[in-house]
Amino acid sequence: MIRRLVLDVLKPHNPGIVELSNELSELDGVEGVNIVTYEIDQRVENVKIILGGNNINFEEVKKKLESLGAAIHSVDEVAAGTRIVEEVGTPQDKSARL
Amino acid sequence: MKFLDKIKDYIRISRVAPIGRRYFIMNAFDGAMTSLGIVIGAYVAGDPEPLFIISAGLGASLAMGLSGFVGAYVTEEAERSRELDSLERSMLKDLEKSRIGEASRFASLWAGIIDGLSPVLAAIVCLVPFFFSFLFSVALATELSIVIALLVLFMLGAFLGKISSRNMFLHGIKLLCVGLVLTLILLVFRSIG
Numbered sequence: 637m638i639r640r641l642v643l644d645v646l647k648p649h650n651p652g653i654v655e656l657s658n659e660l661s662e663l664d665g666v667e668g669v670n671i672v673t674y675e676i677d678q679r680v681e682n683v684k685i686i687l688g689g690n691n692i693n694f695e696e697v698k699k700k701l702e703s704l705g706a707a708i709h710s711v712d713e714v715a716a717g718t719r720i721v722e723e724v725g726t727p728q729d730k731s732a733r734l
Numbered sequence: 735m736k737f738l739d740k741i742k743d744y745i746r747i748s749r750v751a752p753i754g755r756r757y758f759i760m761n762a763f764d765g766a767m768t769s770l771g772i773v774i775g776a777y778v779a780g781d782p783e784p785l786f787i788i789s790a791g792l793g794a795s796l797a798m799g800l801s802g803f804v805g806a807y808v809t810e811e812a813e814r815s816r817e818l819d820s821l822e823r824s825m826l827k828d829l830e831k832s833r834i835g836e837a838s839r840f841a842s843l844w845a846g847i848i849d850g851l852s853p854v855l856a857a858i859v860c861l862v863p864f865f866f867s868f869l870f871s872v873a874l875a876t877e878l879s880i881v882i883a884l885l886v887l888f889m890l891g892a893f894l895g896k897i898s899s900r901n902m903f904l905h906g907i908k909l910l911c912v913g914l915v916l917t918l919i920l921l922v923f924r925s926i927g
């Protein structure tokens with residue numbers, strides 16, 4: 637039962653993120669969508685898509701994105717279960733930064 | 735998604751609307767001018783038979799329609815395929831089955847349909863008086879047909895003015911003048927002949 641999904645997606649400029657967010661929000665199990673563009677190229681753009689809901693179907697999301705010409709580069713975060721567990725900092729993160 | 739919504743979606747994604755407008759005006763203009771030429775040409779030649787004018791007008795407009803459809807479809811298809819290939823290279827992905835691919839194929843067909851239908855419609859509208867020539871004389875049908883053709887030209891110009899947010903009347907007059915010039919040239923031929 638996926639509650640949160642964070643995706644790194646490469647997409648053409650058209651359809652834009654307004655339409656993309658509308659299309660994704662209409663999927664079953666999705667309650668909220670947030671899309672941030674972080675890189676724009678001449679023909680394509682990279683966006684971070686954050687989906688929130690009570691039962692997100694990853695395959696449906698993937699199918700919808702592919703039908704719109706977008707490609708999932710990576711799944712950056714997934715939260716599943718009855719409670720959303722947030723990422724926590726650990727000493728290893730600190731040492732990794734050093 | 736409903737059929738009409740899907741068409742609207744494809745038109746928006748493929749951005750074919752401005753191209754469609756251009757094709758429509760260019761070819762409706764051709765259709766109206768051809769009709770005008772046939773009607774006045776027949777009048778200049780002597781006593782025209784309504785059936786002859788209708789046949790010549792429909793024949794010419796159908797030829798224009800078919801050539802318009804094929805020409806626009808083939809050209810647009812080649813351009814759109816090139817664009818899609820370029821996008822596929824950027825995406826490193828096959829987009830043929832995506833909505834962009836579908837919209838791209840639709841855009842070629844849409845451009846062809848508009849390019850094919852617009853001259854036929856414009857020509858038929860201009861020839862309407864001859865379909866009712868059993869009600870009035872051929873001379874009156876000719877005059878009415880000329881007036882309708884000039885009106886169609888004026889409306890096409892006004893439409894151009896509207897989409898360019900300029901003076902609709904002035905743009906209408908511009909295209910009307912082209913029709914008037916053709917009318918005058920052919921009438922001069924008649925007076926010479």
